[in-house]
Amino acid sequence: METIKINIDNKIVEVEKGATILKAAKQVGVHIPTLCHLHLHDLNIENKPAGCRICVVEVAGRRNLAPACVTECYEGMVINTNNIKVLNARKTVLELILSDHPSDCLICSKNGNCELQSMAQDFGVREIHYEGEKSTYRADTSPAIIRDVDKCIMCRRCEMMCNDVQTVGVLSAVNRGFMSVVAPAFERNLDHSECTYCGQCVAVCPTGALTEVDHTNAVIRALADPSKTVIVQTAPAVRAALGEEFGMEPGTLVTGKMAAALRRLGFNYVFDTDFAADLTIMEEGTELLDRLNRHLQGDTSVALPILTSCCPGWVNFFEHQFPEMRDIPSTARSPQQMFGAITKTYFADKIGVKRENMVVVSVMPCLAKKYECQRDEFKTNGNPDVDFSISTRELAHLIKQLNISFNELPEEDFDHPLGESTGAAVIFGTTGGVIEAAVRTAYELQTGKKLEKVDFEELRGMDFIREATIDFDGLPIRIGIAHGLGNARKLLEEIKAGRSEYHAIEIMACPGGCIGGGGQPLHHGDSSILKARQKALYSEDAGKTLRKSHENPYIIELYKEFLGKPCGELSHHLLHTHYFDKSVEVSVVE
Amino acid sequence: MAKFKMHLLVCSGTGCHASESELLLQNLKTIINDKGLDTEVQVIGTGCFGFCEKGPIVKVMPDNTFYTQVTPNDAREIIEEHVIKGRKVNRLLYVNPETQEHISDSKHMGFYKKQLRIALRNCGFIDPENIDEYIARDGYEALAKCLTEMTPEQVIEIMKKSGLRGRGGGGFPAGLKWEITSKSVSDEKYVVCNADEGDPGAFMDRSILEGDPHSVIEAMAICGYCIGATNGLVYIRAEYPLAIDRLKIAIDQAREYGLLGKGLLGTGFDFDIELRYGAGAFVCGEETALIHSMEGKRGEPTMKPPFPSVSGYYEKPTNVNNVETFANVPVIINKGAEWFASIGTEKSKGTKVFALAGKINNVGLIEVPMGTTLREVIFEIGGGIKDGKKFKAVQTGGPSGGCLTEKHLDTPIDYDNLVASGSMMGSGGMIVMDEDDCMVSMAKFYLEFTVEESCGKCSPCRIGNKRLHEILDKLTKGNGTLEDIDRLKNLSYVIKDTALCGLGQTSPNPVLSTIDNFYDEYIEHVTDKKCRAGQCKALMQYVIIAENCVGCTACARNCPVNSITGERKGVHVINQAVCIKCGACLEKCKFNAVVIK
């Protein structure tokens, strides 16, 4: 590494050549405040429009102040990050941003978790010297995301996520000057766009401009209704992140405390989406093997590769952008929906409660799940299989609101039967996990042999596109993995062009998979948090006795008692779905 | 070939065009034909003569007769009198405003006396739609010389020695820019001509493109040769239809002659030019914004470095110069770096084109050597202030510049002196203001422009300029406080220090320079609630002077809001609470009884 010497705040330091002032300062422990800048190192995602101008510093010999986030260091550079000129400029710029920002902090859903608010706190802003007209826009509520763009500070992070990372292209900066803001085309509502509700915009928004639709009150109402049996399911990735909302280290597993908290909240049954994840593997794995074997036998009518379908953001993505390829993904429903379908049939029968009197709540790291559970195809006579989907953040709010001291809770178990799961299910929460779980089961089903080593390191990691060939006892199975929709697009384009040689591909809409979902506690740009969550999931898997979905005794029982066999008729009805062409046709009126 | 005895040059620039010069040109041609003079007299539509105040212009060669404000109906008289009988049409000659003399030869007009036309050398002299006329004026000779007799390094050396600086605003040395781009290693490079002239009141680039498009094409090809580019792009405002047409014609002609395309002038050098249209965004004059716009994106600037010379259009090294800069290049190659460097001041070489506008007698386009004083420009070339009013200030550099006052009149104009005086060269707009112009309103006008044109990317410009404008608005409405003036200053300095691009960084200049030079006026607006120029409506009152009022009731009858009361033949009074300050009473009063206070 080539290094250069620079002077930061009167300290001579050696830094990497080509480093920005921001990076160099960090190396030597000087914290320069930033607002628009976002750098997810481990994912190689960076947003640096240099637009907010908060990170300005003084560089000797330069006419104006330099934005630290994009200014490269050079040999002998003399930098001052905190003299009076810099501080005055920074505070003035912050006051300007605040002058065009609603001051309803107390009732803002980002209260206490807002980067702008904490900056105002750090800077000790007690008065805004430049009050004036505020730019105001129409608020927009969709099934999953609320846009309150009066609070937009034009950091452009959401735009970058939506376009560069996810390639969904729903958001763009629109208008000019004072009225410029990030919005969908024609400033229409999100539900009139191709939004996948992946929620990555929400995950990076520094203010309250983009937030989730909050269902906590609906859940509280259901819990308070004595005529309802309220059942909760929690997704794998939630347990690896919820602790952060209560001050725990990232990567702390809170499975037991979470179950305890849910029970104290008053849920009648505390179940686990992991159960449904195991069920998904049974269905999806069977489907994979079926397609694979037919393909191997020369049946040209089967489409390969098979793509996973448990991520609702990803489903929305291909329905909008690749509708012509909608026969390629597995028809298996997502674990959330499988859970709902089984709960409101099999389990309802078991406990003798009518589905109308049953409320199924899911706790998800995801915002697209809010939209998914509202899809018509997942309703019976208008009654949805899953009534409410709340995010990890909403669950934290619920716990806080109901005066539960989370950190002091004992570790408890999930209820039976739908609370039991294997290690294969818990890794659903990270990129690579679904396909690893599928491989564990498919290998044994296909070869009839016992899989000795269940850890497939070659499928793990954070690289956006990964591939591996797994030896199915002499049969090489080629696996592809993509997370982030932009990377999914690359694989889809390959398939479309007939260049894809994979048998199976796992796709997760969010970078990192569900651990980086749009409903998770905010990472505020620290991607090491995602890594810690990932590690936690793999450690929970490693600690389990049962690590293959088909070994889950309650799954075996479910098939025996109710479903018959994987991909059987009842499965087809309850656990599989079909996809729609949601591409927009331009209406032409003659 | 017919040998013409006489040439009638008719200005076909946008200004004159708007005053029916096209019809005039047609009429002249028709009458010449009717009279069978078409083998003797040639009628040519040319680019702008610069003297737009008195357009449309017709210049008769070879006797240099300069006719002003010619209407299509004057065509017959010019031909029958001047062309046939040799008698000049006196009434159409320019009248010296001081001596009231009719001046026939443009050389004797104050407007042209002090001018030195390099960039504008062919404007108003050749037919811009005829490449032959350009070639006859040494056109493409510089390109030919470069391609056949010089290495790119030698050409760059000449450019560097000439001292030519970018004419678009910043004043970066053109030769150095070329050198940096030539040294960037890449499979592809681009030459971009910035013709997105956006300063309100500046129109020299348009005039050059309309009057001498080939000079820009030739220079771009030379630049391409120097930096190793085969593609040229002209980013031109869509609001300049005439310039676009002329440029297209010129490009086609150059291609036909093999002066654009493959293997220029029999050498192995390929170069061609495409047009890209602007769409009404001032910020696209900033080169990174311009490049984004050419890529089909929002014209938002990005941080420099990387400079376009290293990473520009589609991340390829790109050399961006503006029209006027390019127009100087062929002459420099032909006449030499030493010749060019001998004109101008120590650090600003050559000439600069200025667009004179505002309260000045000779509105128009002028080109003077660097180092000419403001006094020469305004009072000699510009013919002084309109209606004999008093000079107050001149705004240079458009919305990025500042005001210069009486005390700067004898400062030689060059890049560095203008910056030192709190303004800047900008693209060369010069708006002259007289005692009727309120400087607070002027600053507000420019901020209104900046607010309108801010791209919105960085917060200081997006919000800061909005706040500056709001505070200025408050002052002009009489609601300002002294703290507001301090706020204006602090905010201005912060915006200068923190804004992302040149537009933002210079946007407070009109505020700061008016505060510096006209502090008293700001104070008056705050403490006395008075606007001495009488421009701030909220701060003025229409008052009836009792002694002068004869009670004719004209004012009361014409007041749209019935704010004036009084008996017939009695003194009238304006109710200030009702008055909307429309000025109707002042206009209607025949006895000078209504005054503004």
Added chain:
Amino acid sequence: MATIKLSTNKIDELRAVCKSFNHEKGELINVLHKAQGIFGYLPAEVQEIIARELNVSVAHVYGVVSFYSFFTMLPKGEHPVSICLGTACYVRGAEKIIEEFKRVLNIGVGETTSDGKFSLACLRCVGACGLAPVVLVGDKVYGRLSPESVKDIVAEYAK
């Protein structure tokens, strides 16, 4: 809201324009210029077609359209009146001209009269500073205006 009627002819023309630019993303602004030439304005439907043809997101197209003042999503009047707001015109009284047009036409800037005859817009320097203040009606330039002359100009087109 009136329904937007786009004739298939014009849409074919638009598609041909996109094709002539090789469906290249970078040509978006050139395509938009042509499209506005064809339709007179850029309704959402037109932008959607362009987005599809050039393989960019509609949001991107709209982001560009809403950035540049030359592009409009509202149909202009039969006689679009544009008032130059360049400095030269401003200094020579353009504001009074705007006020008078607003008064005579009874519409604001950016609006169209109810009969669709006139629309009012401001634009930046047209470069006819010698004629300041300047107004364009369609392509025709009116120079050296006074507020009194506004009525006559409107009358010229009101027939």
Added chain:
Amino acid sequence: MTQVKSLADLRKIKDDLQGKMGLREKSNSPESLVQIRVAMATCGIASGAKQVMEFFMEELDKRNIQAVVTQTGCMGYCFAEPTVEITLPGQAPVVYGYVDTAKADSIIEKYIKNGELVEGIIPVNYETIQK
């Protein structure tokens, strides 16, 4: 149309065009050139001024003399038409009367080339509108 393939090609085009543009080029700095003004009012034209003017234009070109040939109105010497005013650089104008092509030839050869006065000078006593 011909393609310009070399500097020589370009120069050739330029030379061919010189005559056409020369008129404008020269009138840009007439004081340094020989100025010839031919009176071309009705009386002049009737007496053959047109031919005289053409003769001057062609011959000066042929003999490679840089000059500006202008037509003017009646100089007031109708008795002596065609009349021609010659101004050598830095000298006072001289007006010749009864100029025909032969006379024109000797004006070129003697006066313009060598500064020798030729017979037929008319005293100058008119004013132009510039004055």
